[in-house]
Amino acid sequence: MLLKDEVQLLRNVPCFSRVDPCKLKLIAFASARICYEPGDILFHQGDVADAAYVILRGNAGLFVGAGCGEIKIGDAGAGSILGEMCVLCDAPRAATVRATMPIEALRIGKECLLKVIADNPRMTSDISRSLAESLRDATALADRQPVRMPEPTH
Amino acid sequence: MENSLLRYIWNHTRPQQVWVLFIVLLSMVPYFAAFDLPKQIINGPIQGQGFETPDTTASFMAFDFVMPLTDWHINFDGIPLDRMSMLMALSGVFLLLVVINGLFKFYINTYKGRLGERLLRRIRFELVDRVLRFPPSALKQLRGAEVSTMVKDEVEPFGGFTGDAFVQPAMLGGQAIAALFFIFLQNVWLGMIAGVMVAIQVGIIPKMRRRLIELGRQRQITARHLAGKVGEIVDGIDTIHAYDTSNYERADIAHRLGQIYRIRYDLYRWKFLVKFVNNFLSQLTPFLFYSIGGYFALRGSLDVGQLVAVINAYKDLPGPLKELIDWDQARQDVQVKYEQLLEQFDPGVLIEPALQVVTPVAPANPGGALSAQNVTIADGSGARVVENVTVRIDKGETVAIIDNSGSGAEALAEAFGRLVWPVSGRITLGDVDILELPESVTGRRISYVSADSYFFHGSVKENLLYGLKHAPTTTVSYSGRDAINRRWEMHEAQMAANPHLDLNADWIDRRSTSILRGFSDDLKQSMLRALDVVQLTPDVMELALHSFLEPEDNPGLAERIVQMRHALRQALQEEGLANIVAHFDPAAYNPEASVGENLMFAATRTSTFGNDDITESDYVFEVLKVAKLFDMLYGMGLTIAEDLVEIFADLPPEHPFYQQLERITAADIAFYQQILQRRQARAGQADTEEDRRAVVRLSLHYVEPRYRLGVLTQEIMDAVVSARDLFYLNLPAELRNRIERYDPHRYMAAATLRENVLFGKLSNRVADAPAKIRQVAGRLMHENGLFESFIALGLDFDVGNSGRRLTLAQRHKLSLARALVRRSDFYILNRALPGLDKRVQEEIVTSVIDFLREQDNDPSIVWVLSNTSLSRLFHRVVVFDRGSVVADGAFEALDKESDIYKSLVA
CATH class of the missing domain: 1.10.287 (Helix Hairpins)
Incomplete structure (x- = not known):
């Protein structure tokens, strides 16, 4: 998969959809492409959030919970972005992400992501909107489900 | 003296x-x-x-x-x-x-x-x-660089003076007296004149020279301070850079040099003035002979023949006299220097030589407790940091000492280590004051470690074993030339009252290692365990992996490392991890390496002059042209340039994205933009050679998985691989010794140990590749019995000046390990692990206690803790508050009863 294919995929990620293609190329270039085997961990709950991940291919499961047992709280497939919220608010990872099938992902470093957001005011509003949406959903579902990660929208 | x-x-x-x-x-x-x-x-x-x-x-x-x-x-x-x-x-x-x-x-x-x-x-x-033999208090004032110039430079003139010290005055005095006597024989009155003039000369000149000597003394002191200052600048260079005070130091040095210049110039003026007066006085005597003697001769009261004889005899007087005065000058000069030295090297009290006598065999263990009895300790300013403290450390105890306020705990530990001498009270081992015990007892039965322990220039291993080098434990038998040489050395040492202990003998006391089971590998096991206990093993391994090994020095090891290289490759394949390393294969393109690296296909040594990159040398371009690769790479480079310019065009130069490009800066992007623009403007005209090279350079540094521009075609890769032989065909001499072609079956001296084991590039794409490879490689290393060889390589690492090539944490750990290698009855650990995080501190303290308790001599451990919560790991806790012991007892008891302890640990 080449840089230009990655750019195509990035355009499908909601919060990047309105970013200038030229900038997307820059993001793709500044990111590292990493493969994961099924069972590999992208990041652990509680880790320092140092990067966001865009899944280019494959599927990952999101888990929360401590030692005794963990609860699966969602799935992420190709085109979803993971971990960007924790990067933005400088919080530790809220969930553990594990590959459920071979994954190819783009790892966007924290500094890089923050820089892109700062350079693209429109992106900021998109992110605020998706934050607000997930907050609303979470409030609505608070009774039934204690924790909920924002589902990737396609 | x-x-x-x-x-x-x-x-x-x-x-x-x-x-x-x-x-x-x-x-x-x-x-x-x-x-x-x-x-x-x-x-x-x-x-x-x-x-x-x-x-x-x-x-x-x-x-x-x-x-x-x-x-x-x-x-x-x-x-x-x-x-x-x-x-x-x-x-x-x-x-x-x-x-x-x-x-x-x-x-x-x-x-x-x-x-x-x-x-x-x-x-x-x-x-x-x-x-x-200086007492500890005197050493605190001493500047190392000053002492070393005193020992090295300031005593130098003494040697020259020694030979002439008595011969010269005896000879010259004799000559002068003979000449004077001869003048007297000729004529008593003229003899009197000459005698008076000599007296004046001998009286005045040394007086005038007194100022010279004073200036000389000043010169000596300022020069010594200069040496001290220069030493200080070198030692404190980090602080100077950190606080931007380099110009302050420059001004300081310039000021000192100015002072020295002034003194030296004064010295010259006086020297020549004295010379002038001296010459004048010695010429005055003939003047008196001519005028007064001539007067009497003309008056007829003096015989002309006598006068001539006197004048002739006088010829022999000024020479010896002048030299005699010069000798006296030299004498006073060295005397002043000598007094200066005495002043510096006489601290009043010295440690008795008997306490430091060479003792190869550790004295029979008298046993007994280490105790402080009514001890009062003052700090540098004279303030009392410990007051009237009595503490007894029995055999086998583990004691934590903590401070509520003040620094009494540290001071007491220093006193146990003999780093400070109590003002009153005494510290005893058994029944004897430790200051009266020979150091062969205290320095072996007690091991003292603090955070500022010193490291000597040499390898990690030499420093680790430093605590075992008390006395030569073997005698070397020399033969032939070496024996003659050794006899000469011993004779000369005796003639100068130097000791003649043989430095080539084995100084390591193998009978006092911490692990002592009577096997030949006790020493090695002690070192390995000590490194493990302080968690330094991974660091030493890392040092080893970064080290270079000359295959000729250790062909066996090199061979085994190459075997491990193949074993690693196989193991990775078997575990389905083959994709995390792109191995160097002579017949294949390595996708994780750049085009240039693929062409050279070699380990390279960095040049001693600057850091010129071989990839960009003229020779590489020549080879590219001969191999018909130049045009292909040029075409490829243009595409890369277009992409890079497109991606980076609008970014400000300080943008963090430039970090993604290893070798390319904002200025380079602008440069390539210009090249592309020029090309468009010229439309088809040939580009300049320089531009073409710049574009090709982009291709040479291109790594497909990192850039992902899709410009590297199979055709180019094949051409690069087949050009490898061509590259080595006419390799210029200056590159030849910097390049070592990859050969899967040979150890590469130009590559680090890690590169030699891996023999490939880690994939950019695989998550956690380093951790995965470390796991497999670590297992293989143990399986192949290479662990100890690797650790030995790491132990050969040179720690640099006072250990500065190690990190601070490594130095603290090494200092602790140095004490753990040796067997002692008392381990005094004075805030030995500052700066490590709490978890590591706890792990190390626990493992140190466990390790020492394994020893069959049941040693006591006294640990001054900065992290008070760790005191629960000890049997007994002593709490200091403003220089006095406020609580002392078992940990469990204090934890229940002592409020001050509870507040400290909480």
Whole structure:
């Protein structure tokens, strides 16, 4: 998969959809492409959030919970972005992400992501909107489900 | 040491001084004989005195000597020789005397030189010996660089002076008195004049020189301070950079140099002034002879012949006199220097030499507790940091000492380590004050570690074993030349009162390692365990992996590493991890390496001059052209340039994204943009060679998985691989020793150990590739029995000046490990692990206690803790508050009862 294919995929990620293609190329270039085997961990709950991940291919499961047992709280497939919220608010990872099938992902470093957001005011509003949406959903579902990660929208 | 240098020299070289004086006197005989001979040759055979007729003979070497006070005659009638034979015989004697005089001179100078050098050696040794015996309080004021210039430079003139110390005044004084006496013989009055002038000269000149000596003293002190300051700048260079004070230091140095200049200039002026006065005075005497003597001669009260004789005799006086005054100057000069040294090297109290006597076998263990009895300790300012403290540490106890406020705990630990001497009270081991025990007892039964322990220049291993080097444990038997050499060394050492312990002997005391099971690998096991306990093993392994190994030095190991390389490759394949390393394969393109690296296909050494990159050398471009790769890479480079310009065009130069590009800066992007624009403008015209090279350079650094521009075609890769042989065909000499072609079956001396094991590039794409490979490689290393060899390589790492090549945490751990390697009864650990995070501290404290408790001699551990919560790991806790012990008891008891302890630990 080449840089230009990655750019195509990035355009499908909601919060990047309105970013200038030229900038997307820059993001793709500044990111590292990493493969994961099924069972590999992208990041652990509680880790320092140092990067966001865009899944280019494959599927990952999101888990929360401590030692005794963990609860699966969602799935992420190709085109979803993971971990960007924790990067933005400088919080530790809220969930553990594990590959459920071979994954190819783009790892966007924290500094890089923050820089892109700062350079693209429109992106900021998109992110605020998706934050607000997930907050609303979470409030609505608070009774039934204690924790909920924002589902990737396609 | 004696108060006067002359006395010091006399005491240590008396028989030699008498001997050399005797030889000098003896040498006078041929010397004066040689004076008279030319006259004899000229008057006799050449001018013909006594050879009036052609066949006259004269007797050669005839003498008649009557022994005084007896009527013994020693006489020789001589050999009758004619004129020509006489000339030859006398010339022959002359030549003989020249040789004899030369030999005398040679012998005397060598003898004096040797005398001086031995004295120099003696005094230098004595000074260092005194430093080794300084009490701790005196050492705190000492600046290392100043002491070293004192020992090295300031004593230097003593050596030169020693040979002349007594011979010179004896000889010159004799000559001067003889000349003066001769003048007196001619005429008493003129003799009086000469005598008075000599008295004035001898009286005034040394007085004038007093100022010279004072200036000399100042010069010495300022120069010493300069040396101290320079040493300080080197030691404190990090702080200077950190606070941007380099210009302050420059100003300081310039000011000091100015002072030295002023003193030296003053010194010159005075020196020449004194010289002028001296010359003037010695010329004044003839003036008086001419005028006063002439006056009396004209008046008729003085015989002209006498006057001439006096003036002639006076010729011989100023020479010796001047030299005598010079000698006196030298004497005063070295005396002042000597007094200076005495002042610096006499701290009042010195540790008794008997306490530091060489003791190869550790003294029989008297046992007993380590206790402080009514101890009061003052800090540098005299404030009392410990007051009237009594603590007893019994065998096998583990004691944590913590401070509520103040620094009493640290001070007490320092006193246990003999780093400070109590103002009152005493610290005893068994029943004896530790200050009265020989260091061979205290320095072995007690191991003291603090955060500022020192590391000596050398390898990690040398530093780790430093605590075991008390005395030579073996004697080396030399043979042949080495034996002669060794005998000479020992003799000379004795002549200068130096010890003659053999540095080549094994100094490591193998009977006092912490692990002592009577096996030959006790020492090795002690080191490995000590490294493990302080968690330094991974660091040492890391040092090993970054080290370079010369395969010739250790062919066996190199061979086994190459085997491990293949084993690793196989293991990765078996575990389905083959994709995390792109191995160097001579017949294949390595996708994780750049195009340039693929062409060279070699480990490269960085050049000693600058960091010029071989990938960009002219030779590489030549090869590319011959291999017809240049145009392909040019085309590829243009695409890369277009992409890069497109991606980076609008970014400000400080943008973090530039970090993604290893070699390319904002300026480079602008440069490539211009090249592309020029190309468009010219439309088809040939580009300049320089531009073309710049574009090709982009291709040479291109790594497909990182850039992902999809410009690297199979055709280019094949061409690069097939150009490898071409690259090595005409390799220029200056590149040849910097490049070592990858060969899967050979150890690469130009590559680190890690690169040699891996022999490939880690994939950019695989998550956690380093961790995965480390796991497999670590397992293989243990399986192949390479672990100890690797650790040994890491232990050979040079720690640099006072260990600065290690990180601070590594230094603290190493310092702790150094104590753990040796077997002691008491381990005093004074805040030994600052700066480590709490979890690691706890792990290390626990493992140190466990490790030491395994020892069969049941050692006691006293640990001054900065992290008070760790005190729960100890049996007993002593709590200090403002210099006094406020709580002392078992951890469980204190935890329940002591409020102050609870508040500290909470």
